[in-house]
Amino acid sequence: MTAQRVSLIGGLMVAIGPIAMALYTPAMPGVVAAYESTKGVVKLTLTLYFAGFAISQLVAGPLSDAIGRRPVTVIFAAIFCVASLGALMAPTIEMLTIARFAQGIGASAGVAISRAIVRDCFQGDESSRIMNMIGIILAIGPAVSPTIGGLLVLHVGWKSVFAVMILFGLAVALVALVAMRETLPAPQPLRLAALGGSYLRLLGNRHFMTASLTVAGSVGAIYAQATLLPFILMGQIGLSPSSFGLAMLLQSGLFFSGALVARSVMKRTSAYRLVWPGLGAIALGALFIFLLLWADDPKTFRVMIPVGIYAFGIAFVMPAMSTAALAPFPRIAGAAAALMGFLQMGAGLLIGTIGAFFVDTLVAFAVLIPSMAVVACVSYAIYRLNPHLAEPEPRENVIGAAPPGRTFLREE
Template identity: 60%
Template sequence: MTAPASSTTPLMSERRVSLIGALLVAIGPVSMAIYTPAMTELVQAFGVSPSSVKMTLTLYFGGFALAQLVAGPLSDALGRRPIIIAFMGIYCAASLLALVAPDIETLMTARFLQGVGASAGVAISRALVRDLFKGEESSRIMNLIGIILALGPALAPSIGGALLGLFGWRSTFVVMLAMGLGIISVAIFALRETVTPDRSRLNIRKLAGTYVMLLGHRHFMATALVMSGALGALYAQATFLPFILMDRVGLSPAQFGLGMLMQSGFFFASSLAVRYLMARTSAYNLVAPGLGFILLGSLGTLSLTLGALSFLHVMIPVAIYAVGIAFIMPAMSTAALAPFGREAGAAASMLGFLQMGSGLLIGSLGALMGDTVQAMALLIPLMGLTACIAYLVYRSHPHLAEPEPRAVMPAPRG
């Protein structure tokens, strides 16, 4: 049950929800991106194989994906604020464990627990938006979250590369610990509760029934698979790009961190363009062009099997794909959750699980293939194709949840 609020004045403004939502969403990708420059050094530091170091990222994804299925429903039953604080507490404890890890097994455990802690951010941020806003307001907030979200992963690899050169790989976990403590402070002092806690909803059978309902809901699954094929590719690429760009192209960790600005920079610029366009047309009208960019990026990625590798050969398709993600995210995030009020937390959790889970699945399949370049060239285009097919299914019944919002026009003066 949503917390009572005035019909004209929500509990929190669009700006506050956007900023808090962006912080919550960003903790997951930033914790991944700031760590990736150190992956090749960890092979030397612990004297292990690259596969073992890749497993630290895979376990992070696994914890992140699975725990979302718990975090969202817990926030429905116990409130958004206490669950954010509790999960960020797990994240901080895991960051401290990673900081002092004496071996790769301890680091694997810490990274898994970090993923568990960070998972609440994605699920609860979307639920907060769904609690307070609908339609174009929701799409605007999702877009602003995307803009702010782009800044974190854009800067994180560069920061990670610089920290690695100056202080060593353990320093990245000091930064993560500080981020976790910062989000706990924001939750305590700036976040207002948006639901009325209802402990009767802590019912595993009912929760399982809700998830079964979501998995069988054609509208939800169509929109969720659009998001999974698009946004999930970012997580899959994170398992491929460090080893392609550093081992095969020959970049140093610092150069890799700077190079990743190309992906995040294009996403950031495109999110700004989307915000401009949304003032003139519906966010839903931007999805088809976005999928066009994703198809173009997929074709470019497929070409990695042809000719010699170079930085631009790898990253131009990645950047184009990121443009497409910025175009589809506001409308599809809103559409996916639109039918679900009371189950907003569970729906947001399942949406996040499918996105992260798709990245985990593709990354794991890529590890089994052995050749990282071939894996990325074949599997990322498959994700783009999945997003396009799912969108065609969605378009066959586009109004199942709510009428697609029209562009918001300025109110007449008078």
Template identity: 55%
Template sequence: MNMRTDISQALDLVETAPIMSERRVSLIGGLMVAIGPISLALFTPAMPEIVQAFGTTEAAVKMTLSLYFGGFAFAQLVCGPLSDGFGRRPITLAFMAIYLAASVLALMAPNIETLVVARFLQGVGAAVGVSVARAVVRDVFTHERSARIMNMIGILLALGPAIAPTLGGLTMELFGWHAIFVVMVLLGVVVMLVAIFALRETVTRDLSRIRPKALVASYGSLFRSPYFVLCCLVIAGTTGAIYTQATVLAFILMERVGLTPTQFGVGMLMQTANFMAGAIVMRIFMKRFGAARMVPVGLVFVAIGSIAMAILLRTYEPSFLLVMVPVGIYAFGIAMISPAMMTAAMAPFPENAGAASAMMGFFQMGAGMVGGAAAALMGDPVNALATVIPIMGLLAILSWLIWRRLPEPSLMARLKQG
């Protein structure tokens, strides 16, 4: 008992004098996490136009999203552990350089094949934002302070994709779809400047962590933890659903409902406004009840949104509200789930936070990639939305029901096992 008390007091002492403040970590983390979704959302209003510009098919243009997800998902498995070994700042700068080069390539793309490659490389570069931001939070804070920062990052994360479709639609109508990638170049420059001048290094350089044997052991320990895997599946079925929706909503709202690119961009504010509302509600009630107790509340909203999609979109011709009300309810629930589940997933792995963050992001973006690919194969985007998203919601709910029965891993238990 005395030993546990000493450890707790030591942890509290460390957290009273962090390397960076909660606000600073929240702002930097929010910017870094947002670059991936912003790069996705900026592009979606231009998808129907790109079909015409390159004389290609919807399926080919959807591949630019699927491979973006693929690059984003798999690159996290690399940049996360690399940041454990080389440090958070140098890996951030290296991968953001890839993102910048890919944005320039997309800007100059002469055909759809080049654009597909550029979008894949953009996903590779943008992956560092999610991996490093979450790892930095875990490096500096734990428990409720970590959950508070994850919640604030979620609010900031919502602001980016909220503005991005509107900005993308206006940019495309005023300057053409090429200008969208100019905006991405500028965004990449901003993130690099923040990494250079505002982000402090939060991990000690240790190249032993990136040796092949160490990497295998690190990921092996994550996969052997049902607690971690089930946390990731909850996140995959909720946050991952947002990325799946991105592959079909533009075609539903612009081609079936008849919105212009600008109207589509403004209309997407409904999804993001609901997410922000959920994040604000979460922040208020988290102080009283704790982050973990808000997860089942969020899952109830996910269930309601899933059921509404599955029934309404199969019964009636799609309209803006018929599509976006269920999407908004689903997003409201996601905001109550993510902070607690992300914190719970990473808490048992302080020694390889980068790898844990990377694997969690792989599940999240991998779900978007698989869901997007399934939606593309189904052909009809309305049927895809009414089928794939409810399945992802069911996955999240079932995973949480199993996860909540598992004992929480502790540092003392891990030491005894070792």
């Protein structure tokens, strides 16, 4: 497939998860009232969505290595549609919680398979440019989804957000059937023992883990914030669902702007040169978030501007480090992409879960999000201990000594 087609399809596949999350967050106060439930119970519907999303990637990626990217995309899009219908018709909060978990399972394939498709077709800076384009497309959906969700809740009712999710899931399935071509170079037998061994080798590979944790500490913060910001902006500051959607434009809008700037700069230099500036922006945003600990009466912009700065930096970090993590593993690209996605989503889930134990959500936000920035910066510093002078990342199966300053990685 062409770079443009891969970018468009990959962006659509990746966007399904964040869109399902962003559409739902303005509806959460309505869910509390409709089921006469509590904020803690309704927050569980978001947490379990993350859990289904994170864990199921470990199945979707290897399954796509075995039977193909295209059929797995269709299967998981169908699961997402059925789960969305279940959420729309859920008679109790317990059924809604189960449906949200199933939605996370259905959405999980998008992240792992889109990255695997890019690895199947492209390498190096070309791959980074595709990842950047996917990021630009990805930014559009979550940018407008909270606003759309807030307007739907205001004018139609909170259940209408699930009808929109059904339509989006159907669109992903249709695109996979009509426009997507199979990119899997050679099917790999799906053996549980071999799969477990692959995951163990990836977990023990310093190159993969440091690159993936750089992504997890960066991108994972977006998912962690999704569990915290609704309760800060709507619960503590007092924004309406529609105003909450508008406030979230600062996050998605600055991520979108960062992706456009990164794309322009990548025409003149390697994507890998953008990682340190991106981490600098993430660190700056994290510092301002940390200073919220001393904010007696926080305002919307004091919360969201640091979030936007953090998101701006993510757009610089994600393309190169996503490419770097997968580069040495073409034969198990699906499994590698799945584990990277699991670490990314798992980081968001872990931080969101820890945040639930804080009495004050703003304190949780100010402490936990900066900790993710520290993970990203430290992981990248360790990653650079083995210099990669000739980016993109080392070629696999190279025999013989590496040139000075260059570390070749054997394909796992």
